[in-house]
Amino acid sequence: MAILNYIPRTTQWAINSLIDDILLMTDKAYPEDSVLDIIKAYIPGVMIVEDDFGGDSSTRGAIFKKSDEFERPLIAIQKNQTKQAKTFSLAHEFGHYSLGHLGDANFMIDKETYDGSEHMxxxxEAQYFAAALLMPTEKFTKLAPYLTVSQLARRFGVSESAVRVRKAWLDGRRTEAL
Ligand SMILES: [Zn+2]
Incomplete structure (x- = not known):
């Protein structure tokens, strides 16, 4: 099911600036450093695992905050997907975590179900965060005029559809979800 990835400009700026802060604080950069290394540097003690969620392929990922129940924060991503999709899922879950989407909840299971609510x-926002983290504006816009979509995908370790969505966002166009 596709959703329109509409995000107000002001929200985009806020997310861009959060990513800048994360990279500044961790002294990391993408794609020079892996998403895994960036997350580990930003969330102390975090555990990152791959899981098949009991064979439920509609579950893309899950986040557990450090709490009375959980000794360490944990991010789990769906293992049954391509390497590029795993990278994107990881960045997406990192987005939920950094954007405070868990609120007061201790954990969040990320399903591919959209109901048009705040959750959507x-x-x-998590998709935008992932795309902006994995395809940094400056690097991406410098390379985009000279490389094909598939070359850009390879350069940034993402899928071609992720590249197309990032281009559309930078052009200020509305896009279908990944
Ligand atoms: Zn999500």
Whole structure:
């Protein structure tokens, strides 16, 4: 099911600036450093695992905050997907975590179900966060005129559809979800 990834400009700026802060604080950069290394540097003690969620392929990922129940924060991503999709899922879950989407909850299971509620807006924001983290504006816009979509995908370790969505966002166009 596709959703329109509409995110107001002001929200985009806020997310861009959050990513800048994360990279500044961790002294990391993408794609020079892996998403895994960036997350580990930003969330102390975090555990990152791959899981098949009991064979439920509609579950893309899950986040557990450090709490009375959980000794360490944990991010789990769906293992049954391509390497590029795993990278994107990881960045997406990192987005939920950094954007405070868990609120007071201790954990969040990320399903591919969108019901047009606040949850859906959070999904769009996590997608934007992931795309902006994995295809940094400056590097991406410098290379984009000279490389094909598939070359850009390879350069940034993402899928071609992720590249197309990032281009559309930078052009200020509305896009279908990944
Ligand atoms: Zn999500």
């Amino acid at each position: 807006q959070n999904e769009a």
